[in-house]
Amino acid sequence: MVTSLQPFHLAIPVNNLEMNRKFYGEVLGFEEGRSSDHWVDFNFFGHQLVIHLNKKFVEDESSSNPVDGKDVPIPHFGVVLSMEEFKSFSEKLIQKNITFIIEPYIRFQGQPGEQATMFFKDPSGNALEFKAFKNLTNLFAK
DSSP states (O other): SSOOOOOOEEEEEHHHHHHHHHIIIISSSOOOOOOSSSEEEEEOOOOEEEEEEEEOOOOOOOEEEEEEEEEESSSSSEEEHHHHHHHHHHHHHHHHTTTTTEEEEEEEEEEEEETEEEEEETTTTOHHHHESSSSSGTTTTT
């Protein structure tokens, strides 16, 4: 059982380092940390996200699961935000003309898992999901 939450570390492949560096840094607004000519660290809402250059990386668009009547891409990753952070972040993305796979909306309305969610891809095709729960204590509710 987790008693305190620590930052996670996630390393993902990208097929164009500079295009993705610009996307995560300038478009999404994540602060850049250490880097080399093959990888870049980002502050991903307090977590460590590292993009690693893999010129052979190709996205797999064939994998998805239906959730709440929408095709959710798999794999995907992201962060659970507060509702205020979600609203602010989603508005920023809309202003920057992000192409959403699933536009920001509330799913599972009236159920224990009620949440705001949105999905989009980075320039290499990695799917990201950001969400916020109406009641965070229901994060793992059945």
